[in-house]
Structure formats: structure tokens, C-alpha cells
Amino acid sequence: MRYFAYKFSSFLMTFILVSVIIFFVFQMLPGNPAHIILGLDADEQQIRNLEIELGLDRPLPERYFDWVTGIFQGDMGESLRYQLPVADIIQDRLPVTLSLTVLSLLLTVVIGLPLGLYIAQKDGKWTSIVLSILTQLGISIPSFWFGFMLILLFGVVLSLFPTYGYVPWSESFFGALKSFFLPSLAIAISNIAVVIRYLRNTILDQAKMDYVRTAQCKGLSEKAIMYGHILRNGLIPILTILGLTIADTLGGSIIIENVFALPGLGNLLIQSITSRDFPLVQTMILYLSIIVVTINFIVDLLYRLVDPRIRSKG
Amino acid sequence: MKLNLATRTLTALFVFILLTACSNTDGQNHEANGSNSTNGQENNHSSAEVSGGVVRIAMSTEIDNLDPYVSAATDTMSMMDNVFDGLLDTDESGQLVPAIAEDYDISDDGLQYTFRLKDNVVFHDGSELTAEDVVYSYEKLAGLNGGEPISSQFEIIEKIETPSDFEVIIHLKERSSAFLAANIRPILPADYDNHSEKPIGAGPFKFESYVVGQELKLKRNDDYYDVDKIPFLDEVQFKIMPDPESSILAMQAGEIDIIPGISAQGLLQLGDQVKTVSGPQNMVQIMALNNSVEPLNQKEVRQAINLAVDKDMIIETVSDGDGIKLGSNFSPAMDFYYEAGLEDVYATNIAEAKKLMKAAGYEDGFELELTVPSDYQFHVDTAQVIVEQLKEIDIDVDLKLIEFSSWLENVYTDEQYEATIIGFTGKLDPYEILRRYVTDYKRNFINFEHAQYDERIDQALKATNPTEMARMYKDAQSILTEEAASVFIMDPYRTIAMTNGLEGMKMYPIQKFNLEDVHYTE
Numbered sequence: 015m016r017y018f019a020y021k022f023s024s025f026l027m028t029f030i031l032v033s034v035i036i037f038f039v040f041q042m043l044p045g046n047p048a049h050i051i052l053g054l055d056a057d058e059q060q061i062r063n064l065e066i067e068l069g070l071d072r073p074l075p076e077r078y079f080d081w082v083t084g085i086f087q088g089d090m091g092e093s094l095r096y097q098l099p100v101a102d103i104i105q106d107r108l109p110v111t112l113s114l115t116v117l118s119l120l121l122t123v124v125i126g127l128p129l130g131l132y133i134a135q136k137d138g139k140w141t142s143i144v145l146s147i148l149t150q151l152g153i154s155i156p157s158f159w160f161g162f163m164l165i166l167l168f169g170v171v172l173s174l175f176p177t178y179g180y181v182p183w184s185e186s187f188f189g190a191l192k193s194f195f196l197p198s199l200a201i202a203i204s205n206i207a208v209v210i211r212y213l214r215n216t217i218l219d220q221a222k223m224d225y226v227r228t229a230q231c232k233g234l235s236e237k238a239i240m241y242g243h244i245l246r247n248g249l250i251p252i253l254t255i256l257g258l259t260i261a262d263t264l265g266g267s268i269i270i271e272n273v274f275a276l277p278g279l280g281n282l283l284i285q286s287i288t289s290r291d292f293p294l295v296q297t298m299i300l301y302l303s304i305i306v307v308t309i310n311f312i313v314d315l316l317y318r319l320v321d322p323r324i325r326s327k328g
Numbered sequence: 329m330k331l332n333l334a335t336r337t338l339t340a341l342f343v344f345i346l347l348t349a350c351s352n353t354d355g356q357n358h359e360a361n362g363s364n365s366t367n368g369q370e371n372n373h374s375s376a377e378v379s380g381g382v383v384r385i386a387m388s389t390e391i392d393n394l395d396p397y398v399s400a401a402t403d404t405m406s407m408m409d410n411v412f413d414g415l416l417d418t419d420e421s422g423q424l425v426p427a428i429a430e431d432y433d434i435s436d437d438g439l440q441y442t443f444r445l446k447d448n449v450v451f452h453d454g455s456e457l458t459a460e461d462v463v464y465s466y467e468k469l470a471g472l473n474g475g476e477p478i479s480s481q482f483e484i485i486e487k488i489e490t491p492s493d494f495e496v497i498i499h500l501k502e503r504s505s506a507f508l509a510a511n512i513r514p515i516l517p518a519d520y521d522n523h524s525e526k527p528i529g530a531g532p533f534k535f536e537s538y539v540v541g542q543e544l545k546l547k548r549n550d551d552y553y554d555v556d557k558i559p560f561l562d563e564v565q566f567k568i569m570p571d572p573e574s575s576i577l578a579m580q581a582g583e584i585d586i587i588p589g590i591s592a593q594g595l596l597q598l599g600d601q602v603k604t605v606s607g608p609q610n611m612v613q614i615m616a617l618n619n620s621v622e623p624l625n626q627k628e629v630r631q632a633i634n635l636a637v638d639k640d641m642i643i644e645t646v647s648d649g650d651g652i653k654l655g656s657n658f659s660p661a662m663d664f665y666y667e668a669g670l671e672d673v674y675a676t677n678i679a680e681a682k683k684l685m686k687a688a689g690y691e692d693g694f695e696l697e698l699t700v701p702s703d704y705q706f707h708v709d710t711a712q713v714i715v716e717q718l719k720e721i722d723i724d725v726d727l728k729l730i731e732f733s734s735w736l737e738n739v740y741t742d743e744q745y746e747a748t749i750i751g752f753t754g755k756l757d758p759y760e761i762l763r764r765y766v767t768d769y770k771r772n773f774i775n776f777e778h779a780q781y782d783e784r785i786d787q788a789l790k791a792t793n794p795t796e797m798a799r800m801y802k803d804a805q806s807i808l809t810e811e812a813a814s815v816f817i818m819d820p821y822r823t824i825a826m827t828n829g830l831e832g833m834k835m836y837p838i839q840k841f842n843l844e845d846v847h848y849t850e
Contacts, residue, residue, distance in 0.1 A: 277541025307491030
């Protein structure tokens with residue numbers, strides 16, 4: 015119980031800190047949203063009118079207070095550029111980014127875990143050399159490059175997948191799957207490489223532990239040792255990596271959404287920063303940070319589930 | 329078994345990466361057997377016009393708002409221009425032609441504009457367009473209905489009268505030859521307010537649907553009032569694609585039909601697959617010199633910089649030769665008002681430039697800070713060439729890149745800069761273009777001050793005779809050149825790429841995608 019109280023208060027502190035930082039940092043950037051909206055040739059009067067309309071003439075602390083209280087009441091304000099409620103805009107984009115994140119995480123787990131396991135068991139000299147080259151490439155090559163290459167191969171040359179855009183899940187399940195597959199894969203590749211590396215190293219480390227020798231002496235089969243003992247002990251670092259991967263995927267989607275012309279949050283974030291759309295940027299970053307904090311929290315809970323020792327320490 | 333498959337996939341992926349990494353060099357092979365159609369230059373002879381079909385156009389920026397009176401983004405306006413019509417429209421040379429208006433008169437004192445409307449114009453919802461709708465629209469634009477004015481161009485309206493259902497008389501507070509060009513703004517149906525969700529206009533295409541951040545769909549308006557201009561196409565889809573490389577790949581895959589602004593690099597990649605329409609876009613790219621800071625306040629220094637900057641070389645290296653050299657703040661795209669010959673006044677001459685620097689007391693040169701908006705690679709590239717060129721006369725240029733939003737505030741509004749590079753987009757009226765240099769104009773961020781110039785612009789504004797007006801504007805252009813107000817570099821071409829089999833895209837002195845004439849040939 016104390017654990018949850020502690021977690022909740024740190025959650026709240028993070029939220030307040032993040033909200034203060036993003037609000038004031040963005041206000042400090044040069045660039046007047048009213049002028050950016052109206053363009054190069056707007057005259058002073060027009061700009062002033064718009065500033066008043068957008069509430070940009072009011073003092074900063076007042077605006078911060080309004081924003082934060084608004085969020086607790088479910089009112090996130092209105093976008094300066096689109097002149098539509100922020101909540102509506104984000105709601106329109108959320109499914110895209112969410113689909114990308116979930117699908118690429120799925121790909122990472124489905125491809126990364128078995129592959130890592132397999133490679134760890136087949137640890138020969140050649141496999142490890144080839145593997146380390148491949149994973150190194152996977153980690154160091156940026157996702158947008160994979161994106162372009164996937165479009166080129168599967169979209170242009172083979173015409174198997176659409177080169178851009180997306181179909182909503184509600185319209186056609188396979189259509190949606192098809193349109194999200196390439197971008198998710200582009201994001202997943204580097205994550206898969208990371209997972210493989212970690213899993214292999216962890217398993218090789220664990221295999222040298224005393225408890226493995228004990229198990230072997232006990233006469234347990236290799237399979238039972240691997241899945242019953244090694245893997246269970248190796249799960250903690252893997253969970254950490256997967257947790258980080260989710261945050262990473264959210265970041266990766268910013269670039270990948272642009273490459274595949276997907277109208278998601280990342281795409282929106284870039285645009286709203288350049289147009290100084292304060293209410294939109296602030297709310298989105300707050301959203302993203304809440305997601306990241308929540309994921310960390312879930313990972314923390316999973317640790318306790320996987321390893322009883324953590325639970326007893328509190 | 330499953331694991332084996334996974335390893336194989338990964339290996340295949342790796343091989344493919346290696347292959348594609350090398351394949352860029354033999355791109356020409358693809359192009360050679362790509363298609364048997366016409367190549368880039370010879371494209372304007374039209375063959376059989378086919379009615380029907382769908383065209384997909386890649387747009388790089390997102391729609392800000394579908395309501396034409398709320399939207400401020402140029403791209404949005406040029407897409408929605410197909411849905412809305414104004415009293416007047418522009419042709420390819422920038423001349424104003426009647427659209428919803430049948431014809432118009434301007435009174436001798438220049439204060440009264442009478443528009444007679446066509447009597448067969450209907451909005452997309454089926455209602456008839458009458459004088460009442462014009463009054464509603466213009467009162468909204470001018471802020472005469474109690475709200476804030478939406479456009480400063482309309483603030484000059486004093487009152488509007490409607491003698492009949494198809495006649496509108498607009499009274500101006502003062503004389504202004506610049507008002508006429510403002511009449512291309514869309515006319516909206518009276519008392520309908522939901523354009524943000526379902527825009528209704530009287531243009532050649534009807535709004536069909538909009539998926540946020542992804543696609544705007546328009547359908548042909550079969551009841552368009554100008555029977556000769558009822559579009560060929562059934563449907564137009566504007567696809568929002570922020571990454572230029574992605575839109576090129578999509579065009580390669582046959583999923584995009586038109587890219588309105590394509591780079592030379594992109595054209596190379598597409599090869600024979602596409603045709604292009606290319607030409608000046610009425611943009612003026614300048615290296616603005618802040619006339620109120622030392623030593624740029626001296627005419628000799630500004631002239632020396634003009635003599636040292638080799639514009640031909642900039643056009644060649646930055647724009648791949650696709651641009652027209654300028655000599656003043658005006659593009660030949662608007663032929664009628666353009667003063668020819670000014671582009672050669674400062675032919676590159678380093679010796680002469682050095683002489684002027686010496687006369688101004690800067691024989692050893694000076695340091696110059698050049699602030700450039702980093703969002704525009706084109707301007708950044710231009711700046712890099714200029715840095716090298718100005719070394720010749722010992723001006724040590726310190727290149728400073730800032731984000732465009734910051735540029736708007738620091739450079740454009742607060743005038744905290746020495747020199748900058750920017751492009752002014754096309755306007756239909758010369759006054760809107762040349763006003764930037766009038767002494768007391770708020771946005772004269774160059775801080776140009778010249779009494780005679782101000783006088784010429786004022787005379788042009790008051791002129792009632794077009795030839796007289798053009799003469800004044802031409803004079804004004806010459807003054808900018810003589811005084812070396814800034815370095816006027818070029819009007820870079822806009823290049824529109826279309827897939828083979830598509831024809832009819834035209835260039836205008838403002839960004840306008842006129843899709844009425846676009847059609848398939850087979």
C-alpha cells in the first residue's frame with residue numbers, strides 16, 4: 015500500500031514538473047503565433063486582434079493556471095492554428111500513433127524474442143559474428159532510411175503495399191494492417207536488434223550461473239533449464255528494454271509518420287511546434303510524458319510479478 | 329521451423345539492403361525503359377481530351393481550416409480555390425478576368441466599383457448566388473457587420489449597395505487602384521457558417537470529404553455556371569504528404585499523379601515517367617540589407633555588394649538554372665508592370681565593387697551577419713554561395729541560421745538583423761509587392777527611405793489609367809535598383825510534375841492549381 019502511495023505521489027510530481035517546464039519553455043521561444051498564423055504580410059492591427067482573440071495578451075501565470083485547471087476538467091483549450099478543440103484534434107490522431115506503437119511492439123516481441131533465444135542457444139563463432147554485424151547495423155541505421163527502403167522495395171518495385179496513407183481499422187482490418195505494416199516494421203527493426211543483443215547476452219550470462227549447474231546436476235533437461243530458470247531470470251532486463259522500446263517507438267513515430275504520410279501525433283507535434291501552437295504542443299507533450307510515466311509504472315509492476323524478491327523489498 | 333523462417337527473413341532483408349544501397353547509381357536504367365511518352369520540355373500540345381478520371385495531388389502542408397475566411401495557409405487556399413469563386417479571377421498573365429461578375433465599372437473618381445453579376449450562378453447546395461451573398465461576404469471581410477475586419481484590403485470599403493439582385497455597388501473610403509485585385513476573394517452563401525466542416529462555394533469543384541491530415545476529396549460540379557469550364561475530371565484527391573521524398577516514391581509507384589513543386593533531384597529520379605510544366609512563380613528572392621545599420625546605410629556599400637554578388641552563378645548552382653535573374657523587387661511574371669533591363673545594372677564587377685568599398689571607407693572590408701531561416705534550404709544554399717562571393721571584396725560574412733518562426737519575430741518584426749535572405753511570394757497587385765519599401769509602411773523591415781519612391785507609389789495608387797499606373801510602378805522599380813535597396817536575386821521557377829497522359833496544368837503569378845482544364849489524354 016505504501017508502495018502505491020509513493021508511486022502515485024511521484025507520478026503527480028512528475029506531472030506538475032513536466033507541465034510547468036513545457037508551458038514556460040515554449041513561451042520563451044521567440045515567435046508570435048498570431049503572426050505565424052496570419053503570415054508575412056499581416057498588419058499590426060490584425061495581429062493584435064488575433065492575439066486578443068487567442069488570449070495571448072494575458073499574463074503568463076494566469077494562462078498556466080487556466081490551462082492546468084482546464085486539463086483536470088477535461089478541457090484542453092483550442093488549437094491556435096486549427097481553431098478547433100485540442101481534444102478533438104488529438105482524438106483524431108491518436109489511433110494512428112497507437113496502432114503504430116502496438117504493432118511495432120508486437121513485431122519486436124514476436125520477431126525479437128524467439129530469434130534472440132534461438133541465437134543464444136546456437137552460440138557458435140560464425141553465428142555470433144554475423145549476428146553482431148547485423149544487430150549493429152540494425153541499431154545504427156536510422157529508422158527513416160529503413161522506411162524509404164521498405165517503400166522502395168514493397169511499394170514501388172513489388173507493389174505489395176501502399177506507399178503512403180492509411181485505412182482506418184473500422185473500414186477494413188486487413189487494409190489497416192497492410193497500411194501500418196511497413197511503418198511499424200521500419201520502427202521495429204532497430205528495436206528487434208536491441209532485443210536480440212540483450213536477450214543473447216543475458217542468456218549467455220545466466221547460463222554460467224551456479225543455479226544452472228545445480229539444475230543440471232539435478233538432472234533437469236536442457237529445455238526445462240532454459241524455460242524454467244534461465245529465461246525467468248533473464249526476463250527482468252528484457253522487460254526494462256521493452257519498456258524503453260515503447261518510449262522509443264513514440265519518438266520514432268515522429269519521423270516515420272512523416273515518411274509514410276500518416277496523420278499521427280508525431281506528425282502533428284512537428285507542425286504544432288513550428289507554428290507555435292502552444293495549447294496543442296503543451297497538451298501533446300503532457301500526453302506523451304504521461305504515457306511514458308505510466309509505462310514505467312507498468313514495467314515496475316511486472317518486475318514485482320516476475321521476481322518475488324523485488325516485491326518483498328517493497 | 330518458425331525460427332528458421334525468421335532468420336531467413338532477416339538475411340533476405342540484409343541482402344536487400346546491400347542491393348538497394350548500390351542501386352541508386354544505375355537509376356538511369358530504370359528510366360530508359362520506363363515509358364515511351366514525350367519528355368520534359370515538349371508538353372503543351374494537347375491531344376485527345378478525355379472526360380472523367382481521378383487525379384491525386386501530393387501536398388506538403390496540412391490544411392489549417394477549410395473555411396476560406398479563417399484559413400491563412402497559402403497551400404490550403406490554393407486547394408480550396410477550386411471550390412470557391414470570387415467576383416473576379418486571374419488569368420495566366422496576372423490580368424483580372426470576370427468570374428461570378430459578368431462585368432464591372434469603376435467611376436471616374438475611382439471611389440465607386442459597380443459589379444454586375446451573372447444570373448445563373450448557383451452554390452453547391454443548390455441555392456442561387458445573388459447580390460445579397462456578395463454583401464454578406466464583403467461585409468464579413470471588411471468588418472462592417474460588427475466583427476473584426478478579416479482582410480485589411482477590404483477595410484477601405486465604406487458601404488455596399490444593391491440596386492438589384494444582380495448588381496452590387498461598392499463605395500470606397502479613398503481611392504485605391506489596389507482594390508480591384510482584392511475581388512478574387514471567395515463569395516460565400518449568406519448566413520451559412522459551417523465552412524470549417526462542410527464548405528459550400530460556387531466553384532468548379534464541390535467539397536466531398538476531408539480526412540484530417542490525410543486527404544481532401546473534391547468532386548466535379550456539373551452545375552458550374554461557366555459551361556465551357558466544367559471540369560473534365562470526376563474527382564480530385566489532395567493527399568497530404570509532408571516528406572517530399574515519399575511523394576516522389578509514391579509517384580514512382582503510380583499512386584500520385586501530380587506533384588506541384590518538385591525538386592530537380594526528384595525529376596531526375598522520376599525520369600521519363602513524368603512531364604513537367606515549369607516557369608517563374610512571381611516570387612522575389614532577395615538578400616535584404618538593413619538600410620539603417622552601419623555600414624549598410626551607405627549607398628556605395630550596398631552597390632558594392634550588388635556588384636560582388638554573381639546572380640547567374642546562384643541561379644546555376646542553387647536552382648539548377650531554373651530561375652529568372654531580377655534587378656528590382658519585381659518579377660517579369662507580371663509583365664504589364666515589369667521594368668525590363670534592371671537585372672543588368674549591377675553586372676558582376678569585382679574591381680568596380682572594390683573601388684566603391686574604398687570610396688565608402690571600407691577598403692579592408694567588414695564583418696556582416698547574414699541571418700537565414702533554416703526551414704528554407706533554398707535560401708540557406710543561396711546564402712552559402714553569397715558567403716563565398718562576398719569574400720572577394722573582403723566582406724567576412726557570418727552565417728546565422730534560425731527557425732522561421734523566430735525569423736518572423738527577430739528579423740521581420742523587430743528588425744534585429746544586418747542582412748537576411750527571404751522570398752516574397754507572388755501578389756496579384758503591384759502595390760502589394762512594392763509597398764514593402766514605402767518609408768512609413770510597418771513591414772518595411774529593410775528600412776528603405778526615399779521620398780521620391782513614396783511619391784511614385786502614392787501616384788500609382790491614385791492613378792485611374794492603367795498605363796499611367798504601370799509607368800509609376802516601373803519608375804519605383806528603377807529607384808530600388810539605383811539605390812541598391814537590397815540585392816534582388818531571382819524568381820525561382822516552380823516546376824509541376826504530372827504523370828504521362830495528364831495535361832492542362834498551367835502556371836499563374838500566384839500559387840493557384842487550376843484543375844478545370846486538367847484532363848487525361850487516353
